[in-house]
Amino acid sequence: MPVNSKIVLIDGHCVVCNGFAKFILKRDKKNIFKLGTLQSPEGQELQMKNKVDNETDSIIYIEGEAFIHSNAALKIISQLPFYGWVKLFFVFPKFIRDGVYKLIARNRYNWFGRKEECLIPTKEERERFIG
Numbered sequence: 001m002p003v004n005s006k007i008v009l010i011d012g013h014c015v016v017c018n019g020f021a022k023f024i025l026k027r028d029k030k031n032i033f034k035l036g037t038l039q040s041p042e043g044q045e046l047q048m049k050n051k052v053d054n055e056t057d058s059i060i061y062i063e064g065e066a067f068i069h070s071n072a073a074l075k076i077i078s079q080l081p082f083y084g085w086v087k088l089f090f091v092f093p094k095f096i097r098d099g100v101y102k103l104i105a106r107n108r109y110n111w112f113g114r115k116e117e118c119l120i121p122t123k124e125e126r127e128r129f130i131g
Contacts, residue, residue, distance in 0.1 A: 005034055007130065008076055009046060009060040012037030015112040016104070017059060020073075025125055027080040036130040043130075057105045069105075070097035 008024060010017035021035050036043045038060070047054050050066035061072035071094070078086040089097065104111075 005062070006032050006079075007034045007036065007046065007060075007062040008072075009036050009038050009043045009062070011059075012039050013115050014108055015115055016108045018115060020059065024076065024080070025128060027083070028128075029081065031128060032079065033076070033128070034130050035128055040130075046130075058101070070094065070101045073101065 008021070010021050012018070024033055024035065036046070038044075038047070038054075044054065046052075046062060047056075047060065047066075050060075050062055052060055052066045052068065056068055058068040059072050059076075061067040061076050063075070067075055070089075074086055074089055074097070077083050
């Protein structure tokens with residue numbers, strides 16, 4: 001994988017995370033992001049390589065270094081067409097942004113459910129996934 005890859009790792013069993021992956025795929029027309037799951041061997045290897053605790057309850061965004069929680073979400077979304085304005089949320093202190101992120105992360109299975117299988121990409125989307 002090229003050093004300058006932009007990789008998004010999601011919880012493959014999380015309904016919210018799968019929705020986020022679909023959100024990215026639909027809007028990332030230039031195919032700048034590669035996606036994978038935290039549970040996959042490739043995802044586990046990337047977590048270890050980037051020194052991210054495999055117990056981290058967050059999407060992980062890797063672009064030279066690993067970002068988690070609100071930093072990951074905001075960095076990803078702000079690079080999508082028409083979503084550059086999302087960078088404005090960086091004005092809020094990280095502890096507030098991460099507090100909201102962690103509240104949702106802790107309750108996501110109770111509020112939105114859990115998928116038994118990971119997101120199954122379409123034939124066209126497969127090249128966008130690692131592993």
